[in-house]
Amino acid sequence: MESTAKSPRILVIRRDNIGDLVCTTPLIRALREQLPGAYIAALVTRYNMAVLAGNPDIDALFSYTKAKHLEPGESRIGILWDRLVTIWKLRHQRFDWILLPGGPQRSSLRFAKMIGAKHVLVRDNEDAAGRPHHVEQCCHQLVRMGLQFQTPSTRLAPDVHLASDIRRGFPVEWNAPQPSLKRQIKGPLIALHLSARKPSQRWSVENFAALARRLHAELDAKFLLLWSPGSADNPLHPGDDAKAAEVLKATVGLPVYPVPTHRLEELIATLSLPDTIICSDGGTMHLAAALGKPMVTLFGDSDPEHWGPWKVPHVTLHKPSREVADITVEEVAAAFLTLTRTAQP
Numbered sequence: 226m227e228s229t230a231k232s233p234r235i236l237v238i239r240r241d242n243i244g245d246l247v248c249t250t251p252l253i254r255a256l257r258e259q260l261p262g263a264y265i266a267a268l269v270t271r272y273n274m275a276v277l278a279g280n281p282d283i284d285a286l287f288s289y290t291k292a293k294h295l296e297p298g299e300s301r302i303g304i305l306w307d308r309l310v311t312i313w314k315l316r317h318q319r320f321d322w323i324l325l326p327g328g329p330q331r332s333s334l335r336f337a338k339m340i341g342a343k344h345v346l347v348r349d350n351e352d353a354a355g356r357p358h359h360v361e362q363c364c365h366q367l368v369r370m371g372l373q374f375q376t377p378s379t380r381l382a383p384d385v386h387l388a389s390d391i392r393r394g395f396p397v398e399w400n401a402p403q404p405s406l407k408r409q410i411k412g413p414l415i416a417l418h419l420s421a422r423k424p425s426q427r428w429s430v431e432n433f434a435a436l437a438r439r440l441h442a443e444l445d446a447k448f449l450l451l452w453s454p455g456s457a458d459n460p461l462h463p464g465d466d467a468k469a470a471e472v473l474k475a476t477v478g479l480p481v482y483p484v485p486t487h488r489l490e491e492l493i494a495t496l497s498l499p500d501t502i503i504c505s506d507g508g509t510m511h512l513a514a515a516l517g518k519p520m521v522t523l524f525g526d527s528d529p530e531h532w533g534p535w536k537v538p539h540v541t542l543h544k545p546s547r548e549v550a551d552i553t554v555e556e557v558a559a560a561f562l563t564l565t566r567t568a569q570p
Contacts, residue, residue, distance in 0.1 A: 232262040233321040238336055239269055240291075241327050243489070243508030245359075246276045247379050247515050248535065249326050252363045255375040257282035259367070268315065268336065275489040276512075279382030287311055315340045322346065322370065326363040346370065357530040378536040381493060381515035388494040395482055399447055412445030413565070416496065416513070418504035419472065420453035420465045425525030426505040426549050430468060434475035435554045436503070440561065447480035449499055451492070451509070454485045503561065505549055506532055514539075521560045525549040540564045 237253060239246050246269060256265055266285040267277055274288040289311055290304040320342040325333045328348045337345050352365035364376045399414070417437065421427045440446040450472060455464020466485075473483060486492035493512055496502065502513045502520045506527045513520055514534040522534060524543040533541055540560040544551040 244511035247511035254377040379515035383497040413500040416499040416502040421505040430471040
């Protein structure tokens, strides 16, 4: 980057899944730290834009809607028109840099070409050389801009008012002591997230129920039960309502509180509340890491070195079979107890 470019105009385009966008926030954070006078904008999808809502490192947030995310009453023609309007607005901002940390995806490249910039950087093999984690590879684009290589922690800004509303719904015995209550549950609040996009990342109802019984018995723990709402046969967004109902049935008598999160904002707010989380690799894992939550993560057919939680205390379990189903309740419980010891100040 030329020494005179103290206030460049930068656009980051990231159209991937939730976890991918979370892993891009360190790049944006480093840009802000090194270029405090820069104008930094982001173009994302409507589906994942809540990840950047309230992020102090960006000046403007733009979004578009993928055809597969059409809401009732929306048309393909309508979202295409909105997309063209957004491109027109961005084109007239005359960016110095467009960054594509998601790599050479055709749609991202097409956006970059239509918007135009003096420089377009696409994450490629140069960024991947010797740096296993996705955050590191994204942040290597800093070097190619003539900046210093940095890998800050991921960043997320939960809606504190929404989080407060969710907390008020918790069972009364979880909150402040009250004389009328026979017993207050004083153990840690643990979030159990049931859902995973890949079949190889899914843990069974029986395992989740047995783990809850074990950790409640040993730690007097209480639990938030989280999952992707909806039916399993939804072709676009399969959900785990049935699985959640089975877990609740199998944990009757335990302090398990279900929180169906129909919007990404609700999931982020809810994840800001527990002490720790147990989940499989996926978007929820990255959201919780960005909120600084210690966690036990279950990896199946994915690479922990590339996708593991970034800069938070965690224990990762990964079997040679690359199947989460092969991870035992005893292994997860032991990992959690190790985590609670090492995460304590």
